[in-house]
Amino acid sequence: MSKSHVHPEVLPQALRAEALEALLIEKGLLVASAVDAVITRYSERVGPMNGARIVARAWVDPDFRQWLLEDGTAAISQFDLEGGQVEKLVVVANSAQIHNVVVCTLCSCYPWAVLGLPPTWYKDPAYRSRIVREPRTVLHEMGLELQPDMQIRVWDSSAEVRYMVLPEQPLDSAGMTEAELAERVSRDAMIGVAR
Amino acid sequence: MDGIHDLGGKHGHGDVDYEAPGTVFHARWEATVFAMVNAGAQAGAWNNVDRFRHAVERIDPVAYLAHGYYGRWLGGVETLLVEAGLVTTAEIEQRLARVSQPQPASLNEHVAARPKAQPDPMGPPPQMAGSQRSMANPPKFNVGDRVATATQVLDGHTRLPAYARGKSGMIAAVHGGWVYPDDNAHGRGENPCYLYTVTFDGLELWPGGDPLMTVSLDLFEPYLTHVACPATDAQDAQELK
Structure with missing residues (x-):
């Protein structure tokens, strides 16, 4: 389903970024190694593996699950997260009757500290324009078939509150350890474009 | 804008x-x-x-x-x-x-x-310094209140999307006081105000659309007014049938 992501060799915005980078380094406003630091932080330390640990904890610990749904911000404070963008976290739970999905139609707000940086499609006009209007169709196109009577709750992150979906635990994962369960949690399920 | x-x-x-x-x-x-x-x-x-x-x-x-x-x-x-x-x-x-x-x-x-x-x-x-602020006054709305969103196009920066303008929804959560982006973006001060999660029925936003969906947005108090008329609830209930 994914189109190729081949880009022309040099995009005009890439050249302009390089020009501005050179200027900011000359002026002492940017340290050259800061770019590497950004890549390391968001490739290795800040990503959906953090949200997956939180979901797995909620699957094995009913008290934690309840706390997470009542006060997500406090519940995740024990997870030693970095990465920003989560001043207040609201976690919304899927059930057999309810499916949740998250978007930001005005920009691309996303809970970086628990899910990392958002995927390109989350930030592109197609997803942002359509998921608030025809979520069932968009989810179908993305490979998620929902029962016809499934209620869909769309969360448009229009202020500083950030949203994460708590997926249902897969039926075949009973008895797994918390670490094994974390491996089963996908980024897409925590956005709500998968179950 | x-x-x-x-x-x-x-x-x-x-x-x-x-x-x-x-x-x-x-x-x-x-x-x-x-x-x-x-x-x-x-x-x-x-x-x-x-x-x-x-x-x-x-x-x-x-x-x-x-x-x-x-x-x-x-x-x-x-x-x-x-x-x-x-x-x-x-x-x-x-x-x-x-x-x-x-x-x-x-x-x-x-x-x-x-x-x-x-x-x-x-x-x-x-x-950045966080955006939550303590409020001296109580919130104007409570969970379960019906509210209507502003109809006018707000100049400059705003966090009321066009598709949710002039619509009726229900307060689903009260999030306390937050910096008001519409003023803060333009250097007019933080002017903190209450932030609410407002849930809209799909049919309110998209007539003829999916009846089994809701969209929830986080909206600032200045965007909202009370809808006290019970007839609206009855009308909504009718539309959902």
Whole structure:
């Protein structure tokens, strides 16, 4: 389903970024190694593996699950997260009757500290324009078939509150350890474009 | 403002170009833009996230759609750096002429030849002061109240999307006091106000659409007014049948 992501060799915005980078380094406003630091932080330390640990904890610990749904911000404070963008976290739970999905139609707000940086499609006009209007169709196109009577709750992150979906635990994962369960949690399920 | 960024419900943007997890940055320049946004904030080119978001909204609308997320960020950071007097457009153009010259391959290696990832020289990511504020007055609305959203197009930066203007919904959560982006983005002060999650029935937003969906938005108190009329509830209930 994914189109190729081949880009022309040099995009005009890439050249302009390089020009501005050179200027900011000359002026002492940017340290050259800061770019590497950004890549390391968001490739290795800040990503959906953090949200997956939180979901797995909620699957094995009913008290934690309840706390997470009542006060997500406090519940995740024990997870030693970095990465920003989560001043207040609201976690919304899927059930057999309810499916949740998250978007930001005005920009691309996303809970970086628990899910990392958002995927390109989350930030592109197609997803942002359509998921608030025809979520069932968009989810179908993305490979998620929902029962016809499934209620869909769309969360448009229009202020500083950030949203994460708590997926249902897969039926075949009973008895797994918390670490094994974390491996089963996908980024897409925590956005709500998968179950 | 009725800008190109306000995409909710718009037609014509095609299919979602899905990509599986794995790639955080597709090219180095994207991470460069990310680092320059951090640097611009640290240099004081802007002092709050609302101002940055509004700068992204102000870029050329064609570029907004065509240049991708980091292209939009680049437009925002350049605008604010220039407006703050930290760089000039002429200076950027001079460097652009230099980097645009075809260069021998060896000279193009300077990016890849930089040191490999190492301990973060910038320290933790710049944390803007948080946006939550304590409020002296009580909230105007409570969970379960029916509210209507503003109908007028609000000038400048706003967090009331066009598709949720002039609609009726229900207060689902009260989030306490937060900096008001519509003022803060324009240097008119923080003017904190209550923030609410407001849930709208799908049919209220999209008549003839999916009856089994809701959309919830986080909306600031100045966008909202009470809807006290019980007839509205009855009418909504009728529509849902």
